[in-house]
Amino acid sequence: MGDSFKKCIFACASDDITNPVKSNKILDTVKLKINQVIKQRLSDSEKIVLVSHVNPDGDAVGSALALHHYLKNSGKTSHVIMPNNYPDFLKWLPGSKEVIILTRNESEAQYVLSNADFIFLLDFNNPDRAGKVKDIINGGQAFKVMIDHHPNPSEFADIAYCDILSSSTAELVFRFIEMAGNPELVDNTVATCLYTGIMSDTGSFSYNSSQPETYRVLSELLKRGIDKDHIYSMVYDNFSENRLKLLGYCLDRKMVVLPEYKTAYISLTIKEKKQYNYIRGDAEGFVNYPLSIKGIDFVAFFMENDDHVKLSFRSKGKFDTNDFAVKNFNGGGHINASGGESKLNLEDTINKFVSLLPHIRVD
Numbered sequence: 001m002g003d004s005f006k007k008c009i010f011a012c013a014s015d016d017i018t019n020p021v022k023s024n025k026i027l028d029t030v031k032l033k034i035n036q037v038i039k040q041r042l043s044d045s046e047k048i049v050l051v052s053h054v055n056p057d058g059d060a061v062g063s064a065l066a067l068h069h070y071l072k073n074s075g076k077t078s079h080v081i082m083p084n085n086y087p088d089f090l091k092w093l094p095g096s097k098e099v100i101i102l103t104r105n106e107s108e109a110q111y112v113l114s115n116a117d118f119i120f121l122l123d124f125n126n127p128d129r130a131g132k133v134k135d136i137i138n139g140g141q142a143f144k145v146m147i148d149h150h151p152n153p154s155e156f157a158d159i160a161y162c163d164i165l166s167s168s169t170a171e172l173v174f175r176f177i178e179m180a181g182n183p184e185l186v187d188n189t190v191a192t193c194l195y196t197g198i199m200s201d202t203g204s205f206s207y208n209s210s211q212p213e214t215y216r217v218l219s220e221l222l223k224r225g226i227d228k229d230h231i232y233s234m235v236y237d238n239f240s241e242n243r244l245k246l247l248g249y250c251l252d253r254k255m256v257v258l259p260e261y262k263t264a265y266i267s268l269t270i271k272e273k274k275q276y277n278y279i280r281g282d283a284e285g286f287v288n289y290p291l292s293i294k295g296i297d298f299v300a301f302f303m304e305n306d307d308h309v310k311l312s313f314r315s316k317g318k319f320d321t322n323d324f325a326v327k328n329f330n331g332g333g334h335i336n337a338s339g340g341e342s343k344l345n346l347e348d349t350i351n352k353f354v355s356l357l358p359h360i361r362v363d
């Protein structure tokens with residue numbers, strides 16, 4: 001293995017791909033590297049592991065399972081490891097039963113990780129996002145390939161294939177497979193996982209989805225015969241009655257609208273979660289609802305947990321929630337969708353948030 005593979009980041013933006021002047025040169029380099037990686041490194045590897053970030057979402061699980069099936073189609077076995085559990089509305093994904101959840105099966109996860117010789121790091125770009133998987137990622141002998149679409153990647157992988165304009169990691173996984181030279185290995189199963197990733201990271205194509213490249217990839221996935229309406233239904237029409245009642249309660253009783261700051265927020269206490277028999281994923285997407293109020297372009301959702309408050313941010317237009325989350329709540333994400341954490345109690349966290357509002361806008 002030559003040193004040429006070491007610490008190599010490709011910030012290959014979608015607009016490069018659609019710009020014929022820039023595209024050929026960049027793509028040829030990326031393609032060549034990915035080809036080399038696949039042909040030499042990956043094909044020599046016996047213990048391939050796919051990992052994603054804490055609180056895995058549809059893109060995290062969809063990307064990892066897509067690569068898992070793709071590798072199977074190419075005659076390779078792999079293990080998928082998630083740092084903690086993920087919502088039930090993703091459990092129908094093909095291969096979901098094979099996923100090792102570290103918090104449930106720590107010894108197996110640690111064993112698989114520490115013996116890995118090739119690790120794909122999917123949908124995150126900083127080891128801090130990987131929970132307990134962090135130490136293994138930082139150390140260990142495995143060759144690491146990161147595929148991700150978040151801004152400001154840190155240099156911890158051997159190869160990083162990043163595109164911050166891409167809708168999702170799932171879209172990039174498809175492009176990665178194409179560049180590896182075997183898109184024919186993307187069958188209906190792989191395509192179903194990838195479509196789920198793209199659909200969930202774009203709020204069903206309502207944001208993060210203005211690049212023509214996304215639709216080229218989607219068109220390729222549809223050619224594999226996926227049932228997109230069924231996938232939508234499995235993800236969005238599979239919730240409990242409790243979730244809908246909790247949504248009603250949040251919107252009616254817990255939403256605070258601050259028109260002077262074009263902002264709204266919702267908070268949920270541990271007690272309230274218990275009242276509604278909350279299970280993981282029940283509040284997924286609640287943060288988006290207040291954005292539909294005329295004049296509101298920034299929304300926060302505060303979720304009280306035992307030892308911290310989890311925050312989710314969404315915006316419309318230019319307000320950069322990633323920057324806001326990085327600076328104030330030890331978080332990150334994308335311009336219009338990000339998250340963070342607070343060790344203050346719920347009330348103090350909300351007070352801190354509200355006190356920041358007069359200072360965050362330039363316009």
Ligand code: 5GP
Nearest residue numbers: 312313330331332333334337338339340341
């Ligand atoms: P969500 O609000 O759906 O949990 O997350 C929205 C986006 O923000 C996702 O891209 C997710 O990866 C990112 N994100 C959420 N929480 C955190 C966090 O605590 N730290 C960082 N760096 N990113 C986060």
Ligand code: MN
Nearest residue numbers: 059123169201
């Ligand atoms: Mn993503």
